[in-house]
Amino acid sequence: MNHFDIAPGTARPRQAPLEVAPATFLIRAVTPSVGESWTNLNSMVIRAAEPIVVDTGMVTDREQWFEDVFSLVAPDDLRWIFVTHNDSDHSGNMVEALSRCPNATLVTSPGESFRSHASFGIAHERMRLVGNDEPFCVGDRMLRPVRPPVYDSPYTRGVFDELTRVYYASDAFCAPMPDHPVDWVSEIAPERWAEGSARFHHASLCPWLSLVDAAAFRAEVDRLARLEIDTILSAHSPAIGRESVPRALAQLASLPGSSTD
Template sequence: MTFEPAAPTIIRRPERIADETWLIHQVQEALGAPLRVYLNSMVIRGPEPVIIDTGTVANRAQWLEDVFGLVEPKDVRYVFISHDDVDHTGNLAQVMEQCPNATLLASWALVERFSNAFEFPLERCRWVDDGSHLDLADRRLHFVRPPLWDSPTTRGVFDPATKVYWAVDAFAAPCSTEVEESVDQLDPEAWRTGMATFARHAVAPWLSLVDGARYRDNVEGVRALGATTIASAHSPLISGAMIEPAFDLLADLPNVTVPAAPDQSVLDAIIADTAGGE
């Protein structure tokens, strides 16, 4: 038996979502449900290209081909890691090896926590915190933590030049087997329930403990950035007229009742179904 992850079978090519800004896609089948989940990352080109998160081990070959089809490795100036989850750090070593001129952007907490899995080249690191910024030749990037997060290392990125906000795991919602490209193609109730279930069971189980007013203030602070495009690691693209409804859904998450998380009986059913298909 091998424990290597299976390579994805659904291929979505890089998507241009704004000037010099590309979403790098991976699509994963959900366990035990006819749903699909995006595992996205991003590339900002321009005079000083930036790679935002580095994909998964399972998708390594395709991810490297997609990213380096957009930008030459030697031209990459920065590699930003939003947090230390495996679906965001899967190809970090390969990227830093192939991009000799790149500086690694991450929080102190990420470097501290993740140093047992990756030997950080500290002389090539720059620590960024919530509220800090980075001046590039053609734009200023702002590091703004999203309202929802599953790791204290989390930092989002807002680019005022394009009004694109990299929301990390916030706004996460599965799509159907059709693999919708944008949230306006989702069934509205499925979007609402999917975002709530993802948030409460996979990203922020602490939502049930928060002070509602303080949480909403945090949501409104991110809304006030004025993003016109939201790229989430685990959602179809959110843009245009869907921005406000997306923030409304996010703000209401502490009040939404969600189904119980899959338990052992669900795992037993998945195993039985798999065995029956062999």
């Protein structure tokens, strides 16, 4: 194992927004992961003709999250807030963002809309409902909600940008960082990336993978591969650039047959 321990009281590293594709930025926070390594808590901003933020960070990172997002898009200019699912590390600032951004509409699924209304009191008039694989326009491009192969909430959908071919995969493709923060997974030793990612998926995201038929799961990963993704962004990983995408897909496809016990 390549785990390392983080001493109590260690200051969390700071990672500024990272431009991963034209007008496409990864907003990052860093937190200890199960007490042994650093993990990203990411969201994404696309400065499209109608700017959009995908996921809204955590309550505990509120001040920094808004500072980062508003350094890229003015509050009144933000038009869309896409929350991949209502977990606290993805929807932590959803209500506050709708409050601070009066021209923004929440993009969500029909199913999740009821939870957003019941749990957070978000008015249906502030929501736009889109189904899986149903593209929606943000002015200069189409974005498509695509469910990732692994998830920890039934309504989870990622977002595929048909212009830049960036796919934001929500929790999928999670991987801890080494003992220092990095921007891209290509900066992690390959065996360490594979081991950390497998451990993260089995322990923290989708323990149900041990119940999954490997061939059926591989077909689901192949469906994603057919999108011809250029860059994968995960809420819990350094960015996955073009050269790393094939390996990321292969690692994910192999998970039902692997074990980290």
